[in-house]
Amino acid sequence: NAGVTQTPKFRVLKTGQSMTLLCAQDMNHEYMYWYRQDPGMGLRLIHYSVGEGTTAKGEVPDGYNVSRLKKQNFLLGLESAAPSQTSVYFCASRGITYEQYFGPGTRLTVT
Amino acid sequence: SQQGEEDPQALSIQEGENATMNCSYKTSINNLQWYRQNSGRGLVHLILIRSNEREKHSGRLRVTLDTSKKSSSLLITASRAADTASYFCATPLDSNYQLIWGAGTKLIIKP
16 A cells, blocks of 8 residues: 655756656545645645546646546646746645645756 | 744754644634644644644644634644654635645754
8 A cells, every 4th residue: 555656756857848747546535636845835736636537726726737537646747847846746635534645745846 | 825824933842842833824614734744755644623622632742723713733742853844734725625734833853
């Protein structure tokens, strides 16, 4: 039982490049989330999903897209990376209780 | 926007002492959660307190909730070096799908 996993763990992009972050959970959770965390700040929600095939915008969705084609996976895409997207990205999932379970994070640097 | 705000931003105490951190929030809630984040890692859920509860315990953790003051406190008793981490409070936004996070309290336990 791996919980929530994220790939890759680290990535360096040049401005304008694209990439996809993968989040996978094996807890059969309905809800999944993508957050970003910047130094000295709490988490800010980018997008979330309340079930397979659904997505919704969070607090800071601009520049990101997501897809939830399978219940266990939630993908975060950056179409044209910008330096302002340098951050640590966390995926989380939630079942019928309120607590969220987090992945280990992806550290992204955009130069 | 941040719903919860932790206080203090940083706290440094000697091992064995108690650590108290506070969280204030702005709107009515039905629950409040506390999470811990060790350096460079994902967040881990510690405890959830519901709006009809005033106090809750879990091991060395004690959480209080004062809905009239819109505040909560987390007390860690008999601190250990392993408690060194950042602690975040989170409150639900409207439908409970989303959590709003504070900026966290960075706790350092000195040996």
